[in-house]
Structures are given as structure tokens and as C-alpha cells.
Amino acid sequence: MPTINSPANDYSPLAGTYDELLDASGNMHPQWGKLVEGFAQMGAQTVNSRWVNAQRLIQDNGVTYNVYGDPHGMERPWALDPVPLVIAHDEWAKLEKALIQRAFVLNHVLTNLHGSRSLITSNVLPADMVYANPHFLRPCTAIRQRKDQHLVLYGVDIARNPAGQWWVVDDRTQAPSGAGYALENRVVMSRTFPNLFRQCGVQRLAMFFSKLRETLAHLAPQGRDNPRIVLLTPGPYNETYFEHAYLARYLGFTLAEGGDLAVRNNKVYLKTLSGLQRVDVILRRLDDEYCDPLELRNDSQLGVAGLVQAAAAGEVTIANALGSGVIETPAFMPFFRSLCRKITGEEALLPSVATWWCGHQQARTYVLEHLHELVIKSAFDGPHKTPPIFGQSLTKPQIDELKAKILANPHHYIGQESVTLSTVPTWQGDCLVPRHLLLRVYVAATEDGYTVMPGGLSRISSAQDSKIISMQKGGGSKDAWVLSDGPVNMFSLLPTDVSNVKLARQTQDLPSRVADTMFWLGRYVERAESLVRLCRSIIQRMIDQVMEESCPELPRLFTLLGRKTFATPENGPIQSPLEEYDRVIGYLQMVLFERELDFGLLSMAHHIRRLGSVVRDRISLDTWRILSQIDRRLSQAAVTPLDMTEQLELLDELLVPFTAFAGFSHESMTQGQGWRFLMMGRRVERALFTATLLDELVVPQEEHELPMLDAALEIASSNMTYRSRYQTTVAALPVLDLLLIDETNPQSVGFQLNELSRHIDTLPREILDGQRTSEQKHILKLLSELRLADVQQLSQRDSLGRRSELSDLLNRLVSELLELNDQLTQRYLVHAQPLQSLSVTSLNPQSLGMEAV
């Protein structure tokens, strides 16, 4: 029993519900003992301070959950509660047995429905449940799933009724979500409370995932060794995209979007930089209907044309099997008991929540008579599409209206017993409060049966009285601790040190889409960094200028800023910055923080974060943290207007993560093809920036050339190099040599071109009789032109005082670089031309295949 200062002392459960911590007489269920004691010893203050760190870990790890219909902060940080759900060993053993039985039955039903359908002809499963079910996908009946293993990863929502009995509330049979979040919850909890975690003897999750991986590998067609397994995701706009990337990395699978895959000769291939690579097994996170625009929903932009046919030909195994959604419907629930009896000869070990499908006369009559006490749901839609209706909260006319709706379309409705969910203690700063609990548990197929993940994703209601538990609606989550009765198996799949996570595992696996993202990530980061440097130079001058003489270069710097951001100051160019202090502040504020400005710094930071999130499975955690930090810091700063000193401080501060990113990309990324594309993006962008810088500061006619050259050196971070090399006053000739030609200066155009040339030479290409590719020729031409340039001549001014030869060269460089950029994109990155459906125009382009946690 808790003694000193136990937070459980003041905890009072709700009347009429089962509480996970305390029994009806207020005594603690014994499995909670060690945990409560541990929390009591730590005290509220320690728990809170550790939890602040945990929250930061969650944020830094980018654990997010996308909320639909929230245009701005679409990504919401994952909500996790510090108090885990504790489940005793014996109780879990019973649950395990029951869930394995359920998985076995469900798999049998799926195999039967996509095979002989004898369950229908023998009237064990009513024909109308299948025929009226829009998720019974007839094309998928052509697929003979390898080893009859339709259900490979099964998710099941269970809850406890007031008597303490567990019930099945929902089955997730096609692409269950949340296992990755459960894993991440565990990582956060075990790092935040390591002692507590150890003392409690919590069972580990790693073995489960290891078995899942093994099973998937065994399911490869023709039993091929060392199969390539991909995780098929709907993409970054899906609510659980974080998890897809996380799981892919954890399991060592390639994360692929539909556009990354192609069917040729009934086989599935991954489109990579080095061509098409055979895919053997697909772990999908895409709903059935969206998987193949040819045979399933033809408005799907997320699927792979010909996938059903490839699966039917036995050339690829998809987990879970296509068509598994047919039993992921509430209408299926009432039939489980008799199916279980028929298939296993045993009674169901775990009851399902009482459900009546209105497609059948008797059930319909019952539902219509008990509408006021039931929950009415769509028989076949998820809660996303049709939210449940609680009968008890309806008025008489509403009841009548609902009755009419049910009678008009009885097959589309079910009535379900209204479940009072158990409560679980939840941390509220200094005390525990009861919140309703729904536990999602995962079951994975093994060689000879099923195995249950010891733990799961506990989800809790956002408020005490809330009946709906949904991450979409702002609920939270908890780790679930299943206690061990013996020594804990310490098996782990996690890399011991996360900072060592490398960019690309196998270069030939790099999907073209990933290379494209890396390339643009490189360009955006470089562009943002150069913007920061430019703004910093401007602000420093503005601040100094107040005391000293005027800076003739300032108006030029403003023009340069305008050229890079495509944003001009209101009311025309800034001619005399000193007298227009307010306009300068306003302009800078816009360039730095205006959300709507496409090429402003804040937009750049958003892009960087977005691109980073797309390649989450390819970059290290630390790299990701840096990228999201840039965005977070800028977004925070954008809230209140800053004065110039504050702006300067912010910019100084921001240079740190940029430098860190550059360091990481050199020091801790595998120098594979992904890295190359990142670097090429940077090189292209920096060459463009330096060329524009010279064009703005060195080309025009100018009386006071010195401050211009100084500024150019400073913005290109080359003044140190210059001083150490020339130790003389600044002059145009050496500045041009250093910033344009000198290939040893990492800021010069020449350096960028040379590096680009090196990278391009290593890219995969078809053999062209020893000839160079067009990109190779292009970069060689550019590089030669620069190498052959006469700096002396370039530094000459024409009769109007302009350096027109330099100007011509710079303009040529810029347009040729952009062309090279397009060539690279053409050859390597636009593998994914848009798929066109030639049969029916899109019915609903916004719809995405997804599933709610």
C-alpha cells in the first residue's frame, strides 16, 4: 500500500465504473504497487521535471499525429501521459490466449471468404453481411494468399466493463495503426523513468517486432531468401505518417509511397536511382480500396496500378492481404461467436461488445425498440466518415428520424451496447484523475500461430465524461506495462545510440522520390542559411550605421534581399535606410516571419521541416531534431514583433543549427546516393547565391567600391580567408578570384561546380559506350568555362563603369545551372510521372486511404 505522500491517496475513481488502480473498496490492485511506490518516492516535483524533459524528447523526436482539417498546425505533438497502464502477468496471459484465438478465427474467415466461401454456403456467416458489405472486394478473391496468411498484423481495441471483464470493441484487420506509437511511448517512458521501469519488471516489446519481421520474410513469394520488404505508406499527409517512417526504420524496411512502386510483368518493383528493384513483400498502411487504381478505386492516387494482379499471380505478398477490410466492420461483430464455435469447436474466450446488425429482421426489431439505450453506428464505415450516435442523448423527434433512416437502409446500421469504459489514473500536474481507457493490442502471425505484443497503445479520453476516445479528437495515450513473472528478456532492436543512425542502408534501395526530397532539402537549407547571413549583415550595418557614417552598400543589400525572396518593400525600394528605420524594420519582419511569403525565411523553415519529415526514415534523429528546431525557433519568434537587436540575436542563434546541420551532413551521414543528392542541392543553391551576390555587388558602376567588396566577402563568409591570403586592402581582382574562380574556397562558384562535377560522375547511369551523359557534359562545360576565364579581364569595367563581361558570365552561369538542375531532375527524379486513369475521372480527389487510431 502507498504510504508517504502517495499521489494515489487523493485519487478517487468514478462511481459505477471499473477502475484500473483501485477496487470498489478503495484498495489498490496489487500489480500497481511498485509503480505507485516509485512515483511516491520521486514526488510530484521530480515527476513533473522529468516529464518536461520527456515532452521535449517527444517534440525533438518529431513524434506527431496529423490532425485533419487543421491547415496550420497540422502536425500535433503526440500526447503521452506519464502514468502507464499496469497489467498483471496472469491477467495478460488470459488475454493473450483469447486474442490469439480471435486472430486465428479471423484469419480463417478471411481465407474462406477469399476462397471457397463455404462459410456462406453452409450459412455460418450470413451471405448478406458479405454481399451488402462495400469492403468485400470481388477482384481480391482472385488472390491466393501465401500460406493462407491473410492476417499478419492484427490490431484489436479492447475495453473493460464495470464488472472488470475485458471486451473486444473493434477489430483492425487490414492495416492497423498505432504499433509504432506504442513503441515510441515505450522508448520515452523507459528513458524518463529508467529505474521504475526496471523495478517493475516490465515485459519488452522488441521480440514481437522481431517475430513480425521474421514472418514477413517467410511470406516472400517462392520462399525467396533475403527478400526486399517495403512499408507502403499513403504519404506525409496521412495522420500516422510519423509512425510509418518510424516503423520502417525500426524494422529495416524501405518506406515507399505508391508512386515509388511499379508493376512490370506482374512483379512489383521499387523505383530507385539505379533502376527498378524487385519487391517481395509489402507491409501496407494503405486501406484496401486505395491499393490499386486499375482494379479497385480508380480515383486513388496512392496505390500501385496492377497490384491486385501481381498479388493474384503470386509474385508479391501483401500484408495484410488485400480484401482484409471486409471483416473490419461493426456489422461483422455479431457473428464472431458462432464463427468461433464452428471454426475452433471452442467458445470465444473474449466476448465482443454486444452488437446488432439491422440487416437482419430480429436484430433490427431489437435495435428499433431500444434506440434510446444503444449506440448507433454505420455498419460498414469507420467513425471518421459516420460518427456514432448515442441514443440516450436524442430527443423524441430525433429518435423517430433515426428510426426512419434505419428502416430505409437497414443494412447500413448497427446498434451497439453503450459501454462504460474503465478508468485509469492520469497525471494532472500534481494529482491523479480518472480517465476512460481503450487499449489497442497487436497480434502478429508467426510460423506456427500468433504472438501478442506484451503491451499496446492505451488511449484515454480527453475529459472525464467523454465517451469518445480518439486521437483525432484530442485524447491522449499511455504506455501499457505488462508485468513479467520471471526475468525480463532484454532483446532489443533499437540501435544503442540513436545518433549513429545512418542515412541510407543500401544505396541501390534509394527511391527516386527520396533522392528528389534530399535534393530539395539541400537547396532549401542552403537558401535559408544564405538568407540568414544576408539579413544578419544588413541588420549589423543598420545598428552600426546609427553611430557611424552611411553605408553605401546597404541599398544594394536590400535589392539583393528582394531578389532572393521575391518580396519588395512597400512603397518602393529602400534608398536611405537610416531615415526609413520603420520601413526597414517592417520589411525585415516580413522577409523573416511572413508565413504567406513563399520565399521568406519562415516558409523556407516550414519547407525544410516538411522535407525532413518525408525522409524521416533516412536521416538521423539528431539531424531531424536540428531541422525541426530551426522551424520551431522561427515560428516562436514570429509571434511577436522584434526590434533590430532582437532580430540580430535570433539570426545569430539560428546560425548554430545551420552549422550543425552542415557538420552532421559531412560527419554522420553515410555518403550514399541520398547524401549526394543533398549535397548537389546545396551546391546548386550556393553557386546560384554567390553568382547573384557578385552580380549585385561587384558588377554595377560604383564610386565607393570598397564597402561593396567587403560586404560580398562577409556575406559569402570569406573575409577570413581573404585576409589570411592577401593581407592587403580589399580589391576587385582578388575578391573575384576568391569568390568566383578559386576552387579551394568552399564558398566560391568554382568550388560548387567542381563538387557538382564530382557528384554527377558517381551517379548511376546506363553505359553509353564510354560517352559522358548530358549532365556530365553540361557540368564539364560550365566548369571549363569558369576555369578558362581571365579574372583580369572580368574585373575590367566598360565605358559605362559596369563590369559587363563579368555580368555576362554570371548570367550564363545562372541559366546553365538552372538547366542542369532540370536535367538532373529529368534523369533521376521524375521516375514518378503522374498516373492517369483512363476510365473514370476522379470522383473524390481529396479522399485518402486511412484509418483512425
Added chain:
Amino acid sequence: MQYRLTHITEYHYGVAATVSHSAVHMLPREVSNQTWQNFDLIITPTPDVFQKHVDFFGNSAAFAAVQQPHKQLIIKLVGTVDVQPRQPLLQNMSRPWEQVRDKLITDLTNDGLDAYQYCFDSPLAPGLQMLQAYTLKSFTPGRPILDAAKDLSERIHVDFKFDPTSTTILTTVQKVFEQRSGVCQDFAHLMIACLRSLDLPARYVSGYLRTYPPPGKPRLIGADASHAWAAVYCPDNGWVDFDPTNSQIVNNDHITLAWGRDFEDVSPVKGVVLGGGNHQIRVSVDVEPLNTSTLAPVVGQNMSQSQSQSQPSTQSQLPSQSQSQNVN
């Protein structure tokens, strides 16, 4: 009656398509009153993958994939078919429609189970409640199901205007019902939806219809069209076809290709293409009677409504197969 049938679907791409996948429902299925002398499905360029299979509904279907760059894809069905007159319909001899509805719920025979699946909503032909009142005017209590279905088919023919400009494949049954016009596909879907609104089994039949040139005019080659109609199930009679577009009981002017719950299940050609840019679809159908000694249509019977279109299309609005191929 013998016909030579030619059905050509051509895709012309603005830029070469890298890969195209097609699902084809143009291989005629076995039907008791039809004998195919020979038929051939010719695809150019020769597909790299061509696979025939039997679909869930028992239709012959095929997949074709062309995996080298191509600027056009032509899918051509040619064949000669002999269509025998069907059994005369004794519609009054069929059972009351309520009995058919109730029998299917417990009928576990293969035919019964197969028919049962056609009682339920499908995407393009849902049994909307709004159709019930209209349907019940034909389906009076105790009326023999085939008699009632024939009446419904005739009423649709009278109440709805044939107008190829009024609908596309995206037009819903609800819209067709409200605007009272459409083409054969719409009328077939409407009739099916009406029957399903009473929980009766109804399916969509895809095929062709012999057309008669106006008196004194020669038959225009290639001016025919794909056609569609509805069929209703009665346990004693099996499936009986009705053509609400032409108010005919289907006889030997109709050539059956395939059937399913609605157009979506048996669309003659569905395709997904990688690249291709702007594209145009052209469709031509020719139903040539080979032994023309057969009697001309009865005077006073309506001319079969049929129209073939070949419309150029633009990229901004992707044309659907049926917009261009306007199934009548």
C-alpha cells in the same frame, strides 16, 4: 441471327506513354442462346503481359500491359456470333415479386446465393429509398415479378428522355431520376436501382444492339455503339433481360458480352497509364447482320436508340471511357 461484330477502342497520347495497364471486359461469355464462331481480341502494340481470367461474376476478362513507350493503344474485338431467339416470356407465369424477395434471404443454392448478391447496393446502382414510390407503381402487391419488371422497363422508356448530352459516367442515379433523361447506361442503372430499392435481384448487362438504318438508307458502318440493359432474377425463370432504353424484351437483336452489379464491374476497357500527356479516346462499334433475310423490325416499334461518338478530349478534363464511348 448472325452478326459480325467489330469493337475498337483507340487511345492516342500526346506524348509517349511509358507503361499502360488495361483491364478488359471484352471477351464474350458463354450464354445459352449465343454461339461465337470465332472471336479475337487484338491489342496493338502487342502487350508485354496478356492474361485471361474469369472474374468474380463469371465473365471472361483480361489484363494487358504495354511496357514500352507507345503513342497509341488499340484494343479491337472482332468476331462472328449467332444469336438464337430467346424463349418467349410468359411474364404472368412468374411468382409474385414479394415471394422472390423473401425466398432469396434463405436460399442457399448456388443460383440463389449468386442472385442474392445483386439485391444489394453497388456504387453506381444503389437501391435508393427515393426510388421506391416510383417502382411500387409497377410492383403492386402480388404482381408476378416479370410482369412488373416489364411494366417498369416500359415506364422508364416513356418517362425518361434519351439525351446523350445530359449525362456522363459521373451522373448519379439520383440525378438521372430527377432530371428524367440519360442514355442506356443510365436507364439500366436506374432500373436496377429501382429493383434493388425493393430488395430485388437485378444486374447490369453489357453488350451490343443491332441497329436498323432509317428506311431507304444504307447501314452506316462503325456507327453502332456499346449497349447496356438490365436483368432481373426469378427463381423459376432464371435471369430475364429487359432493355429500358428501347422498351424491348431482349431477344436476338441483343448481343451479350458480360454482366455484373453495375457498369464499374464490366466496363469494356479500364486503363491506367504512366505519362501520356494529353490524350484522346476514340471508340467505334459495328454490328453487321450477316443473314439479312430476317424480318425487318415490326412497323410501329421504336427505332432502337443508338449513337456512337468519337470526341476529342483535352487534358484539363480527363475524358472517361464512357463519355466518349457513350454506351447507349
